[in-house]
Amino acid sequence: xxxxxxxxxxxxxxxxxxxxxxxxxxxxxxxxxxxxxxxxxxxxxxxxxxxxxxxxxxxxxxxxxxxxxxxxxxxxxxxxxxxxxxxxxxxxxxxxxxxxxxxxxxxxxxxxxxxxxxxxxxxxxxxxxxxxxxxxxxxxxxxxxxxxxxxxxxxxxxxxxxxxxxxxxxxxxxxxxxxxxxxxxxxxxxxxxxxxxxxxxxxxxxxxxxxxxxxxxxxxxxxxxxxxxxxxxxxxxxxxxxxxxxxxxxxxxxxxxxxxxxxxxxxxxxxxxxxxxxxxxxxxxxxxxxxxxxxxxxxxxxxxxxxxxxxxxxxxxxxxxxxxxxxxxxxxxxxxxxxxxxxxxxxxxxxxxxxxxxxxxxxxxxxx
Amino acid sequence: xxxxxxxxxxxxxxxxxxxxxxxxxxxxxxxxxxxxxxxxxxxxxxxxxxxxxxxxxxxxxxxxxxxxxxxxxxxxxxxxxxxxxxxxxxxxxxxxxxxxxxxxxxxxxxxxxxxxxxxxxxxxxxxxxxxxxxxxxxxxxxxxxxxxxxxxxxxxxxxxxxxxxxxxxxxxxxxxxxxxxxxxxxxxxxxxxxxxxxxxxxxxxxxxxxxxxxxxxxxxxxxxxxxxxxxxxxxxxxxxxxxxxxxxxxxxxxxxxxxxxxxxxxxxxxxxxxxxxxxxxxxxxxxxxxxxxxxxxxxxxxxxxxxxxxxxxxxxxxxxxxxxxxxxxxxxxxxxxxxxxxxxxxxxxxxxxxxxxxxxxxxxxxxxxxxxxxxxxxxxxxxxxxxxxxxxxxxxxxxxxxxxxxxxxxxxxxxxxxxxxxxxxxxxxxxxxxxxxxxxxxxxxxxxxxxxxxxxxxxxxxxxxxxxxxxxxxxxxxxxxxxxxxxxxxxxxxxxxxxxxxxxxxxxxxxxxxxxxxxxxxxxxxxxxxxxxxxxxxxxxxxx
Numbered sequence: 001x002x003x004x005x006x007x008x009x010x011x012x013x014x015x016x017x018x019x020x021x022x023x024x025x026x027x028x029x030x031x032x033x034x035x036x037x038x039x040x041x042x043x044x045x046x047x048x049x050x051x052x053x054x055x056x057x058x059x060x061x062x063x064x065x066x067x068x069x070x071x072x073x074x075x076x077x078x079x080x081x082x083x084x085x086x087x088x089x090x091x092x093x094x095x096x097x098x099x100x101x102x103x104x105x106x107x108x109x110x111x112x113x114x115x116x117x118x119x120x121x122x123x124x125x126x127x128x129x130x131x132x133x134x135x136x137x138x139x140x141x142x143x144x145x146x147x148x149x150x151x152x153x154x155x156x157x158x159x160x161x162x163x164x165x166x167x168x169x170x171x172x173x174x175x176x177x178x179x180x181x182x183x184x185x186x187x188x189x190x191x192x193x194x195x196x197x198x199x200x201x202x203x204x205x206x207x208x209x210x211x212x213x214x215x216x217x218x219x220x221x222x223x224x225x226x227x228x229x230x231x232x233x234x235x236x237x238x239x240x241x242x243x244x245x246x247x248x249x250x251x252x253x254x255x256x257x258x259x260x261x262x263x264x265x266x267x268x269x270x271x272x273x274x275x276x277x278x279x280x281x282x283x284x285x286x287x288x289x290x291x292x293x294x295x296x297x298x299x300x301x302x303x304x305x306x307x308x309x310x311x312x313x314x315x316x317x318x319x320x321x322x323x324x325x326x327x328x329x330x331x332x333x334x335x336x337x338x339x340x341x342x343x344x345x346x347x348x349x350x351x352x353x354x355x356x357x358x359x360x361x362x363x364x365x366x367x368x
Numbered sequence: 369x370x371x372x373x374x375x376x377x378x379x380x381x382x383x384x385x386x387x388x389x390x391x392x393x394x395x396x397x398x399x400x401x402x403x404x405x406x407x408x409x410x411x412x413x414x415x416x417x418x419x420x421x422x423x424x425x426x427x428x429x430x431x432x433x434x435x436x437x438x439x440x441x442x443x444x445x446x447x448x449x450x451x452x453x454x455x456x457x458x459x460x461x462x463x464x465x466x467x468x469x470x471x472x473x474x475x476x477x478x479x480x481x482x483x484x485x486x487x488x489x490x491x492x493x494x495x496x497x498x499x500x501x502x503x504x505x506x507x508x509x510x511x512x513x514x515x516x517x518x519x520x521x522x523x524x525x526x527x528x529x530x531x532x533x534x535x536x537x538x539x540x541x542x543x544x545x546x547x548x549x550x551x552x553x554x555x556x557x558x559x560x561x562x563x564x565x566x567x568x569x570x571x572x573x574x575x576x577x578x579x580x581x582x583x584x585x586x587x588x589x590x591x592x593x594x595x596x597x598x599x600x601x602x603x604x605x606x607x608x609x610x611x612x613x614x615x616x617x618x619x620x621x622x623x624x625x626x627x628x629x630x631x632x633x634x635x636x637x638x639x640x641x642x643x644x645x646x647x648x649x650x651x652x653x654x655x656x657x658x659x660x661x662x663x664x665x666x667x668x669x670x671x672x673x674x675x676x677x678x679x680x681x682x683x684x685x686x687x688x689x690x691x692x693x694x695x696x697x698x699x700x701x702x703x704x705x706x707x708x709x710x711x712x713x714x715x716x717x718x719x720x721x722x723x724x725x726x727x728x729x730x731x732x733x734x735x736x737x738x739x740x741x742x743x744x745x746x747x748x749x750x751x752x753x754x755x756x757x758x759x760x761x762x763x764x765x766x767x768x769x770x771x772x773x774x775x776x777x778x779x780x781x782x783x784x785x786x787x788x789x790x791x792x793x794x795x796x797x798x799x800x801x802x803x804x805x806x807x808x809x810x811x812x813x814x815x816x817x818x819x820x821x822x823x824x825x826x827x828x829x830x831x832x833x834x835x836x837x838x839x840x841x842x843x844x845x846x847x848x849x850x851x852x853x854x855x856x857x858x859x860x861x862x863x864x865x866x867x868x869x870x871x872x873x874x875x876x877x878x879x880x881x882x883x884x885x886x887x888x889x890x891x892x893x894x895x896x897x898x899x900x901x902x903x904x905x906x907x908x909x910x911x912x
Contacts, residue, residue, distance in 0.1 A: 121898055203702065311628055312629075316873075332893070
């Protein structure tokens with residue numbers, strides 16, 4: 001047994017010969033060499049330098065799999081029992097990386113291509129042309145602006161969710177029933193919400209909500225006619241579906257607050273309002289921020305309700321980035337441009353979320 | 369026939385007495401050839417009468433056993449070209465749809481006796497409508513066409529025939545399916561590319577005009593006459609503001625324009641307004657210039673069509689509330705059939721649903737006609753309006769066809785087998801059955817409009833004549849507007865919907881500006897797909 005390094009729990013007496021080590025290194029580097037070579041040859045064919053008769057990219061994939069196997073095997077050859085421990089994680093890590101890195105890579109290649117499925121010339125690399133097109137695309141920026149409005153609506157949703165959570169946290173009758181009842185909208189598919197509410201209940205002539213509005217004195221109720229009312233209606237439907245999600249997270253947070261804190265506040269003479277602002281709300285900040293951030297991620301993916309109810313209209317007033325990409329990609333088979341839009345949106349989301357998390361981190365730090 | 373139409377016929381017409389009449393008539397017809405000593409012509413009539421009795425109008429939905437029986441009875445045409453067991457050992461793959469449990473499911477039944485007779489075997493790829501376009505386009509784009517026979521809409525011919533992926537129809541098939549019987553607009557150049565025929569038509573499509581009979585006539589609120597032109601349609605729509613619907617007691621409305629997009633299909637509804645203005649009898653093209661692919665969508669004729677819609681938007685009360693959010697599905701099924709509005713353009717199903725749908729209240733007050741015309745037309749070649757009346761029914765979506773892919777071109781036996789199977793599905797007699805029973809397909813042959821056959825089978829003659837008559841008149845119209853069968857045609861429609869939505873919401877200053885935005889977007893698509901190839905394919909599809 002070697003006498004260096006971490007020897008805790010090592011049970012096998014590995015005596016790794018120099019030959020075994022060099023074999024291990026050889027298969028790892030050898031297979032890596034094969035991978036690079038095959039990839040380079042295929043790349044050469046794609047770039048038109050020489051024709052080697054490759055039909056698909058599978059040879060590179062097979063070379064990658066070979067390299068992955070050799071890398072895992074090599075760990076055992078080189079490090080014995082420590083290598084075996086590595087094997088518990090390494091294949092899974094390689095698998096996950098393959099599933100994220102490769103699609104991202106291919107996605108990027110497509111994003112910088114002119115690829116309309118109907119074009120007889122197929123996919124053509126077109127550099128930054130898609131970016132320029134995006135820059136000048138009023139539909140995309142309109143959708144981006146709409147997303148800002150949709151996201152801002154989360155603040156209102158949060159306030160309502162907090163209120164509901166407080167109510168459900170109080171000692172009220174039929175508390176369990178209300179908890180389940182309030183969760184029901186979240187369990188509905190957004191497509192069902194679109195049809196049941198957007199298309200049926202909000203139907204301007206026969207829908208029950210339209211009838212109610214008429215009874216309340218709104219002559220010609222229409223929920224999707226003017227841009228702002230349409231936007232608001234979509235916000236309301238989306239809020240109705242997702243407020244329960246925030247509510248349940250906040251409720252869980254509320255229940256985790258030790259009762260003693262509120263009791264101590266009461267003893268110190270704080271009234272309900274004061275106790276809420278000084279005790280409950282600050283204690284709830286970390287949970288609230290998590291709930292809001294997750295909700296923002298959900299919101300940025302808003303598409304199904306819009307696609308089903310308004311198709312982005314009237315005049316793009318309710319369009320979301322995702323519903324626009326859906327039209328660009330599915331209805332117009334514009335794969336390259338659609339992918340670029342999705343990639344840019346991903347980058348924007350990643351940056352925005354990082355900034356938000358940094359801010360939230362600073363904001364939520366306990367006040368001392 | 370579409371399912372709902374069949375159900376409507378079954379429900380509305382069938383009394384026991386009438387059914388017995390029909391059965392007796394059919395029995396008599398079946399007995400006639402022998403009794404009267406008539407030859408093969410009557411034998412064919414007998415086959416037609418026999419298949420129309422399977423399972424019998426109003427006897428419930430046909431089953432697989434019925435489809436097989438029909439397939440068996442219609443095998444005669446196949447037998448003239450193929451000997452028994454000729455295709456033993458041949459395996460074919462058939463890609464098609466499974467909408468409403470029809471299409472491929474029927475084809476299976478129809479082809480079962482064909483398989484038994486010829487010895488060939490068919491493997492099936494069934495796709496839902498939503499999966500169909502991506503599956504087909506990905507197969508084309510990635511060069512992985514894995515089917516020998518494909519059920520396909522005409523708009524995809526550009527993607528397939530245009531790229532040499534289809535096999536040219538042999539002459540014996542043309543004879544077997546009696547292609548001369550196809551209605552006017554389905555005759556070449558539809559189904560052909562560069563003069564070569566690829567398509568076995570199994571369906572037809574067109575937009576027809578539906579109106580409320582209680583709005584029109586002496587003393588009726590819409591005037592004495594049913595509008596025949598778009599000018600009249602707009603005038604009536606404006607005049608109806610403030611009146612009360614005679615049926616529902618709610619506010620009366622005129623023509624129902626869908627103002628919201630519908631995945632590209634919404635564009636047909638501005639197109640059916642425009643064709644009356646822009647489809648000139650001397651020119652088959654009306655969407656693009658065939659020589660340059662320059663869009664015509666911003667010429668004065670098209671702009672007039674867009675302006676007509678904008679005029680009605682600007683007329684308070686002309687449309688029902690929230691019309692800006694009404695797609696074609698809404699105008700037809702939530703508005704017209706529910707008693708809102710008095711005029712509508714749609715495909716065949718509206719006529720049938722008028723009487724079958726539980727939510728329809730207009731079943732007894734609905735009439736049909738062809739696409740409204742115009743008092744003047746725009747001549748694109750001369751660049752000027754002509755004060756001549758014009759009619760141009762829009763053949764919106766040209767219907768389904770069966771095609772054979774070039775995968776079989778190298779193997780003569782397989783090729784013949786594939787064409788024989790396709791021809792069996794597109795046969796004249798079998799098509800009568802698909803026209804009369806739930807199949808997902810509409811009538812598409814002149815022989816389908818022989819109302820005596822329908823009546824003998826037990827259908828209500830008056831309704832069949834009114835309803836199918838409007839289809840027949842549109843199909844055979846000398847100035848029918850046929851859409852370009854070029855790659856990506858729905859991309860053009862989809863982007864036009866987006867721009868129209870902005871125009872109708874008042875984000876562009878005028879109809880002209882809206883049309884210019886559509887034209888600019890179309891130019892981009894043309895450039896992306898490839899202008900030269902689009903020009904070549906457009907000309908090929910027009911038979912130029």
